[in-house]
Amino acid sequence: MRPERIELVLGDITKQQVDAIVNAANATLLGGGGVDGAIHRAAGPKLLEECRKLGGCPTGEARITQGYKLPAKWIIHTVGPVWHGGGRAEDKLLAACYRNSLALAEQHGIKTIAFPCISTGAYGFPYEGAAKTAIEEIKKFLEGSTTIEKVVFVCFLKRDCECYARLLKKAA
Numbered sequence: 001m002r003p004e005r006i007e008l009v010l011g012d013i014t015k016q017q018v019d020a021i022v023n024a025a026n027a028t029l030l031g032g033g034g035v036d037g038a039i040h041r042a043a044g045p046k047l048l049e050e051c052r053k054l055g056g057c058p059t060g061e062a063r064i065t066q067g068y069k070l071p072a073k074w075i076i077h078t079v080g081p082v083w084h085g086g087g088r089a090e091d092k093l094l095a096a097c098y099r100n101s102l103a104l105a106e107q108h109g110i111k112t113i114a115f116p117c118i119s120t121g122a123y124g125f126p127y128e129g130a131a132k133t134a135i136e137e138i139k140k141f142l143e144g145s146t147t148i149e150k151v152v153f154v155c156f157l158k159r160d161c162e163c164y165a166r167l168l169k170k171a172a
């Protein structure tokens with residue numbers, strides 16, 4: 001796997017010039033706070049209209065919509081696990097979010113994709129463990145995929161960015 005296929009950015013995911021951005025949504029897919037709210041605000045009201053037709057999404061799975069007013073053509077909505085202390089398969093479910101989002105991206109011929117730090121905001125997943133799972137899962141996927149050219153981790157918090165930088169360096 002070429003390490004340059006993974007990039008790290010400190011910033012706002014709604015501004016990313018990629019084929020698809022991933023939304024850390026909730027199971028209703030009808031919008032919420034955090035990154036979900038930011039994506040709905042930036043994409044415009046047509047996004048909610050399309051989301052209403054999807055009928056929700058179980059934890060660990062992913063659904064795709066158009067990107068509307070975003071620079072990204074697509075939005076992949078995935079539902080991360082709520083952290084309950086680690087005994088409710090939170091890690092496996094978080095890994096599934098990354099895997100299922102990438103599989104859906106591949107099916108749509110998406111070449112560049114940006115991820116937020118799923119579950120680490122309102123859902124309370126410890127950020128370092130979440131970053132480790134994200135990196136591991138994405139590296140594994142990229143080793144078996146030639147379609148996806150670039151994955152961008154978009155960290156909103158400096159804390160997360162520093163953590164990813166450290167872990168990516170270690171994994172290189």
Ligand code: ADP
Pocket residue numbers: 011012013014024025033034035036038080116117118119120121122123124154155156157160
């Ligand atoms: P969850 O419910 O999955 O925890 P949140 O939206 O509360 O989702 O938080 C997930 C991550 O998204 C957090 O790391 C938060 O800092 C980050 N975040 C919030 N707004 C943005 C944004 N505009 N772009 C990128 N990441 C964001």
